[in-house]
Amino acid sequence: MPTTTRQWLLNGHPRGRGIEDSDFRLAEVELADPGPGEMLLATRYLGFDPAQKGWMENIADYVAPMAIGDVMRGSGIAEVIESNGGRFQKGDWVFGTTGWTEHFVSDGKDLTKVETELSPTAVLSVLGTTGVTAYCGLFKVGKPVAGDTVLVSGAAGATGSVVGQLAKIAGCRAVGIAGGPEKCRWLVEEAGYDAAIDYKAGDVKAQIKELCPRGVDVIFDNVGGSILNDMLANIATGARVVICGGISRYETGNLPAGPQNYFNLVFRRASMAGFIVLDWASEFPQIRKRLEGFVQDGRLRYQEDIQHGFQNAPDTLKRLFVGKNRGKQMLKL
Helix, strand or coil, X not given: CCEEEEEEEECCCCCCCCCCHXXXXXXXXXXXXXXXXXXXXXXXXXXXXXXXXXXXXXCCCCCCCCCCCCECCCEEEEEEEEEECCCCCCCCEEEEECCCECEEEECCCCEEEXXXXXXXXXXXXXXXXXXXXXXXXXXXXXXXXXCCEEEEECCCCHHHHHHHHHHHHCCCEEEEEECCHHHHHHHHHCCCCCEEEEHHHCCHHXXXXXXXXXXXXXXXXXXXXXXXXXXXXCEEEEEEEEECCCHHHHCCCCCCCCCHHHHHHHHCCCEEEECCHHHHHHHHHHHHHHHHHHHHCCCCCCCEEEEECHHHHHHHHHHHHHCCCCCEEEEEC
């Protein structure tokens, strides 16, 4: 019996502006039965990342461009409903790129079986792209040494909150930048940051100088724009600046102007590098095991913000750009 399913399709490229409702179109389609080696899967959870706006705009050249009418790209957790000799058995839960669809047919080659003692949703948050991005960016690019001061922007977000905790595990001092007293309190009291800076309170540069008197050894930047500029003003000699994301540019769609304080890289003999986490994909299974161990022994905490209802997928994505989410943004179907 063919399966009828709902899908959210891309209906606009939000360049130079925020995401609007009209950028998506809800469609109902009929899926063919799974062929030999294929499976029918039902999506149980969707995961959301700021990078999805870049995919919609077609400015991210590390993924294929998206055309109007394509199923909106995104990660998810799905359950195998039917397997026609596929890689996974009926009843297995898997994760990977699912797209915004209630059901889909797949050969499973880009999917991974959910195997964790934590809640299954952890594979989209602390053990998913979020967690491995924090791990690879910090350790592969930032290369922290015990005693270093690590400064993280977007620190209360899903990736940033993990970065600071990993820095503490590595014997570093962790300082986070977040918006509002509530998020800053969570960083210090729950995520174990040594200090937090509320950028909404103003004069970020002065707050950094006060809390990082010897300068910053590792910057992990998720925001860009003026915040990155203020962080660069306070780097220590030999600092490593890790560029992970640019939340500040996602609303306008324009790439931020280059930081005025970049010449501090020369004065401080520092380095600044960007990265794409997929470059270390072969190491993800070992990194996930390590992260799970940190959670189990109480050294790593994570937050999940789970919304409900497939019809709410566009609104759930928009939450990321107004700072409504607490930790990893997800949607339960």
